[in-house]
Structures are given as structure tokens and as C-alpha cells.
Amino acid sequence: MQRIPQPPVNPALRDVEGHDFWPGFIVAVIGLILAFCGARHLTAVDTVDGGNAWETQLVKAFSFDGLQYADKMSPPPPPRGDDPEAMERWARETREAKAPTWKVRVDTAAKTPCPT
Amino acid sequence: MECPVPECRQRPPTELGRKLKRIRPWVQTGFLGVWLAPLGQWLHGIPSCVFHCYSCPLSSFGCPIGIAANYAALAPVALEVPYLLLGLLLLVGAVTGSLACGWACPFGFLQDLLGKIPIRKVALPAWVGHTRYVVLVGLVILLPLILGFKGIPYGDQMISICRLCPAGALEAGLPTSAQSVMAGNGWPMSWFKTLILVAFLASALFVHRPWCRIFCPLGGLLALFNRLSLFHLRFNPKECVECNLCRSRCPMGVHVDEKVNVSGCIRCLECSTCGALEPCFAVPKQAPKPTMPPK
Numbered sequence: 001m002q003r004i005p006q007p008p009v010n011p012a013l014r015d016v017e018g019h020d021f022w023p024g025f026i027v028a029v030i031g032l033i034l035a036f037c038g039a040r041h042l043t044a045v046d047t048v049d050g051g052n053a054w055e056t057q058l059v060k061a062f063s064f065d066g067l068q069y070a071d072k073m074s075p076p077p078p079p080r081g082d083d084p085e086a087m088e089r090w091a092r093e094t095r096e097a098k099a100p101t102w103k104v105r106v107d108t109a110a111k112t113p114c115p116t
Numbered sequence: 117m118e119c120p121v122p123e124c125r126q127r128p129p130t131e132l133g134r135k136l137k138r139i140r141p142w143v144q145t146g147f148l149g150v151w152l153a154p155l156g157q158w159l160h161g162i163p164s165c166v167f168h169c170y171s172c173p174l175s176s177f178g179c180p181i182g183i184a185a186n187y188a189a190l191a192p193v194a195l196e197v198p199y200l201l202l203g204l205l206l207l208v209g210a211v212t213g214s215l216a217c218g219w220a221c222p223f224g225f226l227q228d229l230l231g232k233i234p235i236r237k238v239a240l241p242a243w244v245g246h247t248r249y250v251v252l253v254g255l256v257i258l259l260p261l262i263l264g265f266k267g268i269p270y271g272d273q274m275i276s277i278c279r280l281c282p283a284g285a286l287e288a289g290l291p292t293s294a295q296s297v298m299a300g301n302g303w304p305m306s307w308f309k310t311l312i313l314v315a316f317l318a319s320a321l322f323v324h325r326p327w328c329r330i331f332c333p334l335g336g337l338l339a340l341f342n343r344l345s346l347f348h349l350r351f352n353p354k355e356c357v358e359c360n361l362c363r364s365r366c367p368m369g370v371h372v373d374e375k376v377n378v379s380g381c382i383r384c385l386e387c388s389t390c391g392a393l394e395p396c397f398a399v400p401k402q403a404p405k406p407t408m409p410p411k
Binding site: 009014015017018021022031039043056057058059064113 | 160161162163170171173175178179182183186190193194196198199200201202203204205206207208209210211288292341343344345346348349350351352353356358373374375376377392396398399400401
């Protein structure tokens with residue numbers, strides 16, 4: 001430890017820096033109410049299973065790569081093998097597939113760690 | 117440099133200061149067990165109040181900065197208010213200020229350990245702390261908000277701060293890469309991220325808590341509450357002998373002898389060793405009792 005010499009600060013004139021109770025208390029209460037509301041908050045984001053996601057499910061989806069964006073959804077892969085019937089069915093389904101009505105949704109079962 | 121106050125050399129540290137200094141590493145170790153709990157993955161839905169990567173295979177709770185950046189990235193598609201995150205940060209900030217940085221943050225603890233390696237430390241000017249707010253507003257909020265889930269043009273990552281975060285490189289990238297190397301699949305972590313990790317580890321040897329002092333957006337946010345938090349440090353002028361032990365002990369380079377509840381402080385309480393700075397909780401002031409008029 002390197003001792004730093006005292007600058008010309010007079011302790012008798014220095015602010016005591018005692019905090020008032022109420023500002024901290026009021027902010028803490030606001031925080032507590034927000035946290036409680038957040039824990040019970042149903043977001044506008046859909047889940048894969050249907051229904052809306054809880055805020056905790058949405059937060060969990062961030063860390064487990066559980067968010068699905070409609071723009072990034074890729075069509076199903078073509079069937080393997082040389083079955084022309086299956087190939088035709090796949091081509092028809094891909095052609096007739098409508099754009100999803102959702103923009104983003106939560107896969108609550110996702111378990112992949114976020115690709116940090 | 118010689119201390120100008122002759123009596124300070126004889127002055128022993130206070131009992132409280134000694135006790136706090138002794139128990140702090142143990143408290144930090146205990147909190148490490150909370151944030152890195154292998155069975156705690158079900159807690160990922162709840163944000164923590166410290167800086168640690170939720171992609172770590174052992175992590176419990178969510179990284180508040182990662183969550184904030186994800187909310188910002190989600191905003192162009194679905195505007196959601198992170199009530200839980202805001203509430204928890206307000207609550208922790210209003211009650212303890214940046215105490216979590218000094219006593220609970222696993223990333224800060226790692227930097228404390230690296231800082232114990234006896235290499236002469238470089239002193240940083242106080243203004244570098246403002247960079248934390250640039251990171252908070254620029255990288256955590258604005259960049260994901262503007263670019264949304266399309267992300268920055270670097271790989272397929274959508275969150276900008278996570279791309280640059282050394283905690284992510286250390287807690288998630290390093291174990292994953294080590295596993296991959298052991299399986300014979302090479303080093304998957306990008307050279308950019310590896311470079312950030314190496315630069316961070318090297319800088320922690322020469323600067324005390326470099327991440328916390330220059331870049332940490334969470335530390336910057338919690339430190340804003342230091343001016344009003346219920347837990348705070350109070351100056352007792354009667355105990356001050358002008359020895360300046362408080363400022364000399366401060367690892368964060370805060371001018372403790374002038375003002376202590378400032379944004380650069382991580383509330384490690386090292387400065388309380390001298391006895392003139394006392395950790396305390398704010399209590400409601402009692403109204404003065406009415407005195408009986410003299411008969």
C-alpha cells in the first residue's frame with residue numbers, strides 16, 4: 001500500500017454524508033413493487049405452446065436461445081430418399097405455407113445456451 | 117512517500133475494519149456458490165444483481181446486462197418493459213448501492229484475486245469511470261435497439277455487448293472451448309473474443325479491477341444509487357486524524373478523503389479501516405421530543 005499524503009481537507013468542515021432514510025426507502029419500495037409485478041407479468045410475446053409468455057419465461061428464453069423470430073424461421077428440409085410422392089407433398093406444403101402471424105415467440109422448452 | 121501525520125503509523129486499524137477485511141473474501145466465495153450453482157439453471161428466469169454470464173454451464177440466475185440488451189433487441193418487434201429487472205436493480209441499488217460489486221460480484225472477485233499478484237499497479241484517472249455509462253447507453257441499449265435482432269454484421273450474434281464481454285469469454289467461451297479441444301474439435305471461440313479475454317486477464321494484473329472501473333455498465337448503474345442508498349458510509353469528523361489511511365487503502369482510486377459515497381466506489385469498505393468512515397444504514401429521523409416549558 002502506498003500512503004497518499006493528506007490534501008488540504010479540513011475534517012471539521014467536511015460533509016458527514018449521512019443519508020436520509022426516505023429517498024432510499026421510497027426507491028426500494030418502488031423496486032419491490034416493480035419486481036413483484038414483473039414476476040406476475042404476462043407479456044405480449046406468444047409461446048410455441050400457445051398463450052402468452054410470463055416475464056420469467058421470456059428472460060429464461062434469452063439465456064437458453066429460446067426466442068424464435070418469424071423472419072429467421074427456415075422452411076422444413078426436403079424429405080430424404082427418392083420418394084417422388086413425398087417430394088411432391090413437401091413442395092406443395094412449402095409453396096402453400098402461409099407467413100406466420102407472429103413475429104417473435106418463446107420456446108419454453110429450449111435448452112441451448114445462448115451463443116455468447 | 118512518508119505520511120505527514122506522525123501518529124498515523126502508530127494507529128492500528130479499527131476492529132470493524134479488520135473484521136470486514138477478513139470476511140470479505142469468504143463472503144465473495146459464498147456468493148460464487150450462489151451464482152455458479154450447477155442445479156440453479158431453473159433460476160435463469162430471474163435476473164441477478166451482479167455481472168456474470170448466463171451462458172456459463174454452471175450459472176444460475178440471469179445476467180442483468182444480457183437481459184437488458186435482449187429486451188432492447190426485442191423492442192423493434194415486441195416492445196416489452198423489463199419490470200422484474202428494473203425492480204430488482206432499483207431494490208438492490210436503493211438498499212445497498214454498489215455493495216454487490218464489492219462483496220457479491222463473481223467477476224469482481226476474480227479481478228480482486230488477480231490484483232493480489234504483487235505487480236505494481238497503474239493508477240487510473242477518475243474520469244475513466246464515465247466510460248461505463250457510454251457502454252451502458254451505447255452498447256447495451258442503443259445498439260441492440262437500432263439493429264434489433266438482425267444484429268451487428270459479425271457472425272450470427274444479435275447482442276452486441278455479449279460479443280465483447282470478457283465475462284462471457286471467461287465463463288462460457290473458455291469452458292466450451294476447452295471441452296471442444298479435449299474432444300478434438302479445435303478452438304471454437306473466435307480470435308476476437310479470445311483476444312478480449314487475454315487482454316482483460318493481462319490488464320487485471322496491472323490495474324485493480326479494470327473491468328469494473330472502465331467498462332462495467334452494471335457497476336455504473338448501481339453506483340448511481342450510492343448517493344441515496346440506505347446502506348452508506350458516514351464520515352465521523354471526531355475520529356479523523358488526517359492520516360489519509362482511508363484514501364491510501366482505496367483500491368478503486370476514489371478520493372475518499374473528500375467524498376466517499378460517489379459513483380467510483382464499489383463499497384468494498386476497505387476505507388473503513390481508519391475508523392473515521394463508518395458503514396451504516398439510514399434510519400428515519402425521530403421527531404424531537406417536546407420539552408416542557410419551565411414553570
